[in-house]
Amino acid sequence: MKSSRLLAWIAIAIGALYFIVPLIGTFEFSLRMRRGEYSFDAYQSVFSDLQFRATFGYSMLMGFLTIIFGMLLVVPTAYWVRLRLPQLRPVVEFLTLLPLVIPAIVIVFGYLRLYNSSSWLPLTNSTNGTNLLLMFSYMTLSLPYMYRAVDTAMRAIDVATLTEAAESLGAKWPTIMFRCIFPNVMSGVLSGAFITFAIVMGEFTMAALLNRPAFGPYLQLVGANKAYEPSALAIIAFAITWLSIGLLQLVSRFQKTAPAKA
Amino acid sequence: MSFLTLSNIQKSFGPVQVVKDFDMAIEKGEFVSFLGPSGCGKTTVLRMIAGFETPTGGTITVAGRDQTSLKPNQRNIGMVFQAYALFPNMNVAENVAFGLKVAGKPKAEIDARVKEMLGLIHLGHLAERYPYQMSGGQQQRVALARALAPKPQVLLLDEPLSALDAKIRVSLREEIRQIQQQLGITTVFVTHDQEEALSISDRIVVMNAGRADQIGTPAEIYNRPSTRFVANFVGTLNLIDAKVIDPGENRIAIGDQGVTLREPVAPAKAGDTISLALRPEAGSIAPDAKGETALTGEVVSSNFLGSVIRTRMKVGESVISFDMFNSPGLVPPAVGETVTLRFTAGDLLIIRD
Ligand SMILES: Nc1ncnc2c1ncn2[C@@H]1O[C@H](COP(=O)(O)OP(=O)(O)O)[C@@H](O)[C@H]1O
Ligand SMILES: [Mg+2]
Numbered sequence: 356m357k358s359s360r361l362l363a364w365i366a367i368a369i370g371a372l373y374f375i376v377p378l379i380g381t382f383e384f385s386l387r388m389r390r391g392e393y394s395f396d397a398y399q400s401v402f403s404d405l406q407f408r409a410t411f412g413y414s415m416l417m418g419f420l421t422i423i424f425g426m427l428l429v430v431p432t433a434y435w436v437r438l439r440l441p442q443l444r445p446v447v448e449f450l451t452l453l454p455l456v457i458p459a460i461v462i463v464f465g466y467l468r469l470y471n472s473s474s475w476l477p478l479t480n481s482t483n484g485t486n487l488l489l490m491f492s493y494m495t496l497s498l499p500y501m502y503r504a505v506d507t508a509m510r511a512i513d514v515a516t517l518t519e520a521a522e523s524l525g526a527k528w529p530t531i532m533f534r535c536i537f538p539n540v541m542s543g544v545l546s547g548a549f550i551t552f553a554i555v556m557g558e559f560t561m562a563a564l565l566n567r568p569a570f571g572p573y574l575q576l577v578g579a580n581k582a583y584e585p586s587a588l589a590i591i592a593f594a595i596t597w598l599s600i601g602l603l604q605l606v607s608r609f610q611k612t613a614p615a616k617a
Numbered sequence: 618m619s620f621l622t623l624s625n626i627q628k629s630f631g632p633v634q635v636v637k638d639f640d641m642a643i644e645k646g647e648f649v650s651f652l653g654p655s656g657c658g659k660t661t662v663l664r665m666i667a668g669f670e671t672p673t674g675g676t677i678t679v680a681g682r683d684q685t686s687l688k689p690n691q692r693n694i695g696m697v698f699q700a701y702a703l704f705p706n707m708n709v710a711e712n713v714a715f716g717l718k719v720a721g722k723p724k725a726e727i728d729a730r731v732k733e734m735l736g737l738i739h740l741g742h743l744a745e746r747y748p749y750q751m752s753g754g755q756q757q758r759v760a761l762a763r764a765l766a767p768k769p770q771v772l773l774l775d776e777p778l779s780a781l782d783a784k785i786r787v788s789l790r791e792e793i794r795q796i797q798q799q800l801g802i803t804t805v806f807v808t809h810d811q812e813e814a815l816s817i818s819d820r821i822v823v824m825n826a827g828r829a830d831q832i833g834t835p836a837e838i839y840n841r842p843s844t845r846f847v848a849n850f851v852g853t854l855n856l857i858d859a860k861v862i863d864p865g866e867n868r869i870a871i872g873d874q875g876v877t878l879r880e881p882v883a884p885a886k887a888g889d890t891i892s893l894a895l896r897p898e899a900g901s902i903a904p905d906a907k908g909e910t911a912l913t914g915e916v917v918s919s920n921f922l923g924s925v926i927r928t929r930m931k932v933g934e935s936v937i938s939f940d941m942f943n944s945p946g947l948v949p950p951a952v953g954e955t956v957t958l959r960f961t962a963g964d965l966l967i968i969r970d
Contacts, residue, residue, distance in 0.1 A: 517702055519702070520696065520704075520760075521704075521715070522668075522688075523689055523690070523695065525691075525693070525716055526690060526715075530719060534704075538706035539704070
């Protein structure tokens with residue numbers, strides 16, 4: 356009893372060291388831009404870089420759009436599969452897992468083949484078309500996480516009976532979807548959204564090959580050409596991640612519904 | 618014309634026919650229970666009335682209008698589910714208001730109706746609570762209020778009490794019946810619990826393998842079961858095999874004891890075996906009883922059930938149970954003792970399958 360608890364603490368300590376030591380090291384290094392003393396010069400340099408602002412803003416926007424459209428795609432799909440096509444569940448689960456199995460580079464080459472300027476749907480002809488294609492790529496990448504998170508949240512409520520209850524009270528499907536289903540799977544949508552955001556902020560392959568000014572390619576560029584700024588960027592990225600987690604916690608705490616039962 | 622009619626309803630899932638030739642006419646304001654064992658098709662019939670399933674044959678009308686092809690959200694039928702099915706993201710008041718909001722009622726009217734409904738179920742003080750903050754019994758009352766709020770034409774309840782514990786089950790069923798009578802709403806109540814059905818219904822439909830075996834008032838169903846299935850399922854009737862001795866005189870024999878029945882034995886012929894039903898509370902012990910309306914046998918068990926003592930005795934090949942009211946002076950018959958049970962000729966009913 357006592358010794359197993361001690362072992363648990365040792366395991367936690369080792370795990371913590373594994374995460375924290377590199378972080379401290381990176382942070383320490385990022386402060387060393389000025390010779391002989393610690394300073395935030397590297398951060399200043401990053402924040403004053405116009406390209407940082409542009410790419411960061413672009414990826415944030417793409418992140419939000421991906422989340423919104425991903426949600427609109429995944430929630431009704433998961434709902435429909437649970438309600439009407441339960442025999443298709445294994446198929447849909449398999450499909451949503453494919454982006455984990457197929458490398459991003461393969462997916463993006465597939466897209467480029469399908470949607471290039473001489474194809475039947477030349478999305479890459481215009482900037483907005485390419486942006487759209489990039490957003491769809493991000494949706495594909497986030498699908499495994501988004502679908503699973505939403506599907507798990509749906510398991511906690513009895514989707515079929517809630518739907519029938521709403522129908523017998525006269526509701527039509529938009530009402531059922533947005534007033535009875537969405538609010539009850541919000542916890543799943545939020546955790547899916549958080550992961551999606553993290554993926555989009557760091558994604559390199561798709562953005563680079565579609566030649567869009569996203570944050571991932573920028574990180575790569577800076578990392579290849581500068582010394583201290585990459586460390587500062589890494590710390591900034593961590594801060595954003597933690598902020599997202601904090602916000603997620605806050606939101607789920609203020610949600611007025613029951614804690615979802617697994 | 619009846620308010621809610623089901624005419625020749627059929628329902629198959631693939632090759633399996635689960636509802637067969639179901640006919641039923643329910644009057645306005647009537648409380649009808651569908652009673653039957655699990656899997657006999659009660660829920661399926663209810664879901665066809667609600668519109669969640671489409672009959673493979675037959676028609677359903679409400680107030681003279683054919684509903685068979687209407688969608689559930691066009692039928693104006695209130696539904697209460699076994700698992701409550703309250704919307705977890707809405708509090709009590711919002712749940713009750715849902716149907717009214719969907720119907721686009723003005724806010725003042727909604728507020729007034731919600732208040733009225735919460736008063737009806739005595740939960741006005743919990744309007745702000747969320748479903749997960751309430752007991753099962755409270756949630757089911759909210760579900761009832763939610764179903765009733767839009768003033769449905771018909772109220773359907775599918776085993777609404779099955780998930781609750783015994784005490785609440787009894788008090789809530791009385792509350793449901795009282796609210797139903799107060800509002801005069803036509804109600805169909807599904808249950809597999811015969812006591813529940815007997816205690817609150819105007820009429821009961823006993824269902825067996827997708828068919829209505831018998832339709833009648835609780836007293837009719839209990840006192841005069843028309844099939845062996847109904848006799849077995851409702852109450853604790855004794856089913857006794859008897860041999861016909863003389864059809865002309867309605868003479869039969871149970872074991873080697875002769876009895877004369879009141880109802881005609883025909884078309885059974887001498888030597889045929891027929892089934893008789895005897896309610897446990899019909900007879901009483903009479904040591905000196907002789908003759909045509911008494912049976913003598915050996916006691917095989919005697920159980921104290923609180924208000925009654927249930928004794929089982931062996932007569933020929935049959936075991937017959939009978940109840941005696943408990944009283945302080947009563948000495949229950951001992952196992953192995955020979956007792957004589959007296960009843961009237963009309964208590965022995967012939968069951969034809
Ligand atoms: N959607 C369905 N698909 C196939 N079979 C079903 C379906 N719904 C019900 N059944 C079958 O129909 C029969 C009657 O079910 P049900 O009406 O739920 O019975 P009850 O409510 O009396 O317990 C059962 O044998 C059940 O398995
Ligand atoms: Mg059922």
